[in-house]
């Protein structure tokens with residue numbers, strides 16, 4: 001897999017992130033083993049697999065959030081626009097500014113209002129005036145399909161929302177800083193069907209100018225929204241490996257690996 | 270507690286009835302003439318305690334952040350232990366240390382330097398005695414440090430890592446994640462620590478008595494010898510004679526008790542008000 005030639009490919013097949021032989025550990029626990037895959041620019045990539053197979057770990061390695069946990073470390077290469085984010089001298093802070101993240105469990109800031117939650121990232125690194133904040137915050141909330149529900153309680157506490165609303169608040173918070181890549185770890189697990197569809201619409205809209213990687217347990221969702229699908233499975237030692245990676249229609253209708261087929265048809269996992 | 274208050278009220282009764290409300294506003298304390306005013310004592314207590322908190326809160330917060338967030342793992346245990354052992358040092362030993370080690374340092378260079386460079390402020394005028402409000406405040410700060418640090422550290426450690434991660438994932442530096450996600454989340458615990466420390470400082474007696482210099486004045490000058498209510502009682506109780514004198518000292522104790530009670534109550538209200546997820550001050 002040579003990434004040097006990627007820039008010569010047609011636009012729709014350009015690599016945004018190239019993962020090369022990525023391994024990650026939690027202390028002694030080997031969580032993912034030798035994962036290599038190429039995530040295409042302005043495409044939606046779904047990561048699927050049974051619980052504990054390392055989906056979240058893989059995702060967190062893509063913006064160097066894995067290493068903030070005590071004892072956690074990663075090895076291998078993750079090239080973002082061709083540059084290895086794990087190279088020495090790369091500041092993880094700048095990586096995270098470009099690669100945003102929505103966590104598996106909603107984690108709004110309970111000491112901040114709805115507005116300040118969404119503006120939190122903007123305040124960190126923007127010289128925008130407050131009024132521009134207000135525009136960006138409203139836009140982010142609208143895109144996260146939350147605006148109508150919270151527009152009258154922007155000053156209310158961010159933790160006083162329902163679980164599903166909190167998750168959309170976190171999506172809005174991540175969107176507000178306009179990342180190049182958005183990592184979403186089961187963003188819809190706390191959402192009702194309507195909000196889930198709204199988030200899927202959002203992803204289709206976002207993907208015009210953003211690269212999205214989404215972890216999901218929902219096969220229909222993966223099939224509905226994603227362009228590419230990666231299937232992970234824990235090996236005998238418990239470390240997640242990439243079993244199959246390909247175009248979503250192919251993975252779902254004509255999987256190459258029988259384990260993929262077993263998983264998507266619900267025969268295990 | 271009711272029985273205790275009742276007993277104290279009974280002992281203080283001669284003073285309460287004869288001195289009246291003036292007890293709280295008078296500045297003189299002259300047992301020979303039977304004139305007793307609590308104001309300089311109240312002032313001394315509040316001044317030294319506020320001074321102590323002004324010093325101890327930033328220091329203990331800094332130490333707590335270091336212990337909980339920044340220190341390498343091997344250092345956390347020993348450093349925490351060191352801070353906690355400070356809490357086990359008897360008050361009188363801290364007082365002795367204060368008198369023989371700290372007070373000379375305060376006299377010179379600290380007070381001399383403050384007087385020279387900031388002498389235009391009323392706080393830093395007057396001769397550098399060493400013993401006085403400043404020494405009292407410092408010793409109280411030292412005594413409040415362990416508990417303040419321990420509670421602040423524990424409340425920082427209790428912040429879910431998802432909070433820190435949420436801020437980091439937005440592109441925050443480590444320090445930004447601490448100051449904007451972790452500390453706000455821990456603030457009710459930190460306020461609790463501050464109120465607890467303040468409450469203790471108000472009533473602390475032994476060590477303060479040894480370094481505060483036994484004056485009784487109402488002055489902004491921090492170098493001036495003074496007294497807190499607690500130290501005044503400790504110094505004079507043995508030699509006090511007569512219903513009125515003893516009553517005045519007990520009444521002083523009651524005033525101290527009342528102030529401590531109010532501070533604790535306020536502290537509770539503030540903690541409840543600031544608990545994360547409870548309500549948000551109108552920011553925006």
Ligand SMILES: Nc1ncnc2c1ncn2[C@@H]1O[C@H](COP(=O)(O)OP(=O)(O)OP(=O)(O)O)[C@@H](O)[C@H]1O
Pocket residue numbers: 026029030031049050051052053054055056057058069104238
């Ligand atoms: N903080 C941690 N400390 C130790 N081990 C961990 C930690 N987090 C995850 N693991 C282990 O790493 C492996 C991969 O975990 P990960 O969270 O990436 O799985 P996942 O695929 O996201 O699962 P799920 O679908 O349940 O979210 C699991 O075996 C898990 O037990």
Ligand SMILES: [Mg+2]
Pocket residue numbers: 055056057104185
């Ligand atoms: Mg997960």
